[in-house]
Amino acid sequence: xxxxxxxxxxxxxxxxxxxxxxxxxxxxxxxxxxxxxxxxxxxxxxxxxxxxxxxxxxxxxxxxxxxxxxxxxxxxxxxxxxxxxxxxxxxxxxxxxxxxxxxxxxxxxxxxxxxxxxxxxxxxxxxxxxxxxxxxxxxxxxxxxxxxxxxxxxxxxxxxxxxxxxxxxxxxxxxxxxxxxxxxxxxxxxxxxxxxxxxxxxxxxxxxxxxxxxxxxxxxxxxxxxxxxxxxxxxxxxxxxxxxxxxxxxxxxxxxxxxxxxxxxxxxxxxxxxxxxxxxxxxxxxxxxxxxxxxxxxxxxxxxxxxxxxxxxxxxxxxxxxxxxxxxxxxxxxxxxxxxxxxxxxxxxxxxxxxxxxxxxxxxxxxxxxxxxxxxxxxxxxxxxxxxxxxxxxxxxxxxxxxxxxxxxxxxxxxxxxxxxxxxxxxxxxxxxxxxxxxxxxxxx
Numbered sequence: 001x002x003x004x005x006x007x008x009x010x011x012x013x014x015x016x017x018x019x020x021x022x023x024x025x026x027x028x029x030x031x032x033x034x035x036x037x038x039x040x041x042x043x044x045x046x047x048x049x050x051x052x053x054x055x056x057x058x059x060x061x062x063x064x065x066x067x068x069x070x071x072x073x074x075x076x077x078x079x080x081x082x083x084x085x086x087x088x089x090x091x092x093x094x095x096x097x098x099x100x101x102x103x104x105x106x107x108x109x110x111x112x113x114x115x116x117x118x119x120x121x122x123x124x125x126x127x128x129x130x131x132x133x134x135x136x137x138x139x140x141x142x143x144x145x146x147x148x149x150x151x152x153x154x155x156x157x158x159x160x161x162x163x164x165x166x167x168x169x170x171x172x173x174x175x176x177x178x179x180x181x182x183x184x185x186x187x188x189x190x191x192x193x194x195x196x197x198x199x200x201x202x203x204x205x206x207x208x209x210x211x212x213x214x215x216x217x218x219x220x221x222x223x224x225x226x227x228x229x230x231x232x233x234x235x236x237x238x239x240x241x242x243x244x245x246x247x248x249x250x251x252x253x254x255x256x257x258x259x260x261x262x263x264x265x266x267x268x269x270x271x272x273x274x275x276x277x278x279x280x281x282x283x284x285x286x287x288x289x290x291x292x293x294x295x296x297x298x299x300x301x302x303x304x305x306x307x308x309x310x311x312x313x314x315x316x317x318x319x320x321x322x323x324x325x326x327x328x329x330x331x332x333x334x335x336x337x338x339x340x341x342x343x344x345x346x347x348x349x350x351x352x353x354x355x356x357x358x359x360x361x362x363x364x365x366x367x368x369x370x371x372x373x374x375x376x377x378x379x380x381x382x383x384x385x386x387x388x389x390x391x392x393x394x395x396x397x398x399x400x401x402x403x404x405x406x407x408x409x410x411x412x413x414x415x416x417x418x419x420x421x422x423x424x425x426x427x428x429x430x431x432x433x434x435x436x437x438x439x440x441x442x443x444x445x
Contacts, residue, residue, distance in 0.1 A: 032160035032172070034139035037153030039165055047258045048154075054260040055295060056152035060136055061087045063097065067265065067282060067291065071095050071112030074287035077119035079108045081285065086150070088136065090114055091263050091295050092280060092352035093232050093344050094121070098128050103145075105129050114280040115346050134199035135185035135233075142201050157181060157257065159205045180208040182251040183236025188222050188229070189213035225369035226362075228355045230343055238356035254307055259299040265291050277350045295352070308334040327382070337377040349381045363397035366390070 037057075041048040051057060061068040063084045070090040073081060085100035088107075095112035098105050105128035110119040126132075129145045138156040139148030148155065155161050157176065164173035184203040191197040192212035200213040215237055216222055222231040229238050239245050251257075266272070271279055271292050279292035300307055309315065312334075323332060337360045341351030363376040371390035378397035379386065386396045 032163040034148035034155050035161045035165055036149055037138070037155070039161065040154045043168070044154075050258045051154060053262050054258075054299075055091060055263050056156075056260045058091075058151070058263050059089055060098075060150045063087050069095075069097075070114060070280065070282045070293060071119065072117065072283040072287050073285045074283075075119050077110045077122075078112075079110070084108060088132070090280070091293055092278075105133070107131065115344060117281065130196055131198040134197060134201065142197060152185075152260075156185075157205070174205040176205045176208075177250055177252050177257075178208040179236060179239055179245065179250050180211040181205060182255075182257075183239070184211055184213075186233055186235040186251075187213065188216035188220075188231070188234050188237055190216070224342075225374050226365045228342075228357060228359075228361060232343060232353055234343075235356045242356070242358045244358055249311075252301075254301060255299050256301055261296050261298045263293060263295050265293050267291050277348045278346070278352070297352075304335050305331065305333040308338075332382075336382075340375070340377050340380050342375050342380060363394040363401070366394035367398065 037048070037051065063069055063081065063086055068087050069081065069084075070087070071078060073079075079097050079099075083099055084097040086098040088096040088098065090112060092114070095114065097108045099108055100106075107123075107126040107128050109122055109125060111121045111123075112118075113120050133145070133147060134140050134142070136152070137147035137150055138153040139160070141147070157174075158164075159174040161173055164170075180203065184200045187200065189200055190213065191199070191201045192214055194214065195201060200211060202210060202212060204210040218227045222229060222234065224230045227241075235251070239251075265282065266275070266279075268289065268291065271294075275292070275294040275296075279294045281289045282291045282293055284290045302310065315334075321337070335354065338358050339354035339356070340361060341354045342361070343351050343353035343355070345351040360377040361375055361380070363378050366374045366376040366379075368374070371394045376394055376397065378401075379390065379393035383393060383397065386393045
């Protein structure tokens with residue numbers, strides 16, 4: 001009787017030991033491999049079409065195709081077209097170039113600034129496989145420094161799909177709706193522990209706690225003085241300091257995961273009116289503008305003027321702000337104050353991206369840190385009639401706010417960064433193997 005009871009206990013213990021083993025090394029347990037985005041087309045034609053047209057699939061382009069290089073190649077600092085293989089970006093931020101030589105991918109020295117229309121940032125030649133590839137490819141393996149495909153495809157978010165393609169079973173593909181699933185690329189951070197990679201390494205889709213990284217310091221040029229982001233690739237660090245994150249709001253609460261916004265190219269004569277203030281000029285080899293590129297910024301689950309109010313139902317349309325008829329006619333809404341587009345701003349004060357802290361930028365902080373370097377939600381683009389001087393405008397804005405708001409400062413992202421104990425998964429896996437071996441031995445006796 002006692003021996004039978006012991007055997008039952010050992011079998012139960014064995015079950016949990018195996019469970020620990022499979023939890024610790026999910027990739028090995030699954031055994032799926034990367035199949036490529038095109039393999040998804042047959043069953044998911046509509047989603048496939050959205051992905052192929054989105055900016056995620058057009059960040060890296062063949063440099064030999066006319067029009068794929070947007071910068072002015074007649075500039076003395078421009079790379080020679082014959083010496084570059086790929087173009088990176090250039091739709092609304094800097095454009096870089098890759099020179100591929102065998103298995104080496106090197107980013108050339110200068111970057112094209114599409115806002116100022118010149119080549120800048122005389123950087124040393126960088127190893128693209130170390131600095132960029134983790135977020136600009138699908139299926140990147142840091143051990144072998146190889147990848148399945150350039151750009152962001154289906155499996156960058158859903159994981160290896162070979163098993164799902166055969167079974168058609170949802171259980172055989174990852175559906176990760178956590179902020180970390182988007183954030184392991186949409187983040188200003190490097191490999192945890194001072195590693196060499198310029199992006200987080202080791203994230204396991206479906207397991208948010210596995211996202212480990214060293215966040216970029218707030219003292220870097222990527223942030224305004226009040227710690228609000230002023231560059232792209234910042235969303236997770238911003239969001240983790242917000243009330244949205246602690247309330248369980250995720251990226252897909254607002255953004256459609258399959259629609260990152262479309263990029264289009266128009267001849268100058270065909271450029272739609274709505275893009276005239278935000279379009280980016282595309283040059284030919286002689287330095288002539290031949291067309292304009294646009295990014296529509298789509299991808300929200302509903303129009304932004306409705307999106308905030310779908311959760312904040314008790315907040316009236318214009319909250320406490322007394323908008324004029326002119327402002328109402330301009331369709332001013334929540335995000336104009338809480339997410340002003342202060343990132344990658346052109347001469348017409350139209351920015352390409354917005355911070356994701358969801359806090360208004362206070363005029364008090366403009367005065368505290370300097371109005372020339374710290375914008376505020378009141379006078380960044382609105383209330384330009386209150387004087388040509390930014391400081392004077394900030395003083396005016398502060399004087400009419402009653403009561404004056406407390407200037408917001410962002411808490412350190414490191415305070416909410418989850419970093420599992422290094423090697424924990426391996427230790428648990430070894431424990432599982434030893435436990436299974438021990439129990440099997442005992443049951444044979």
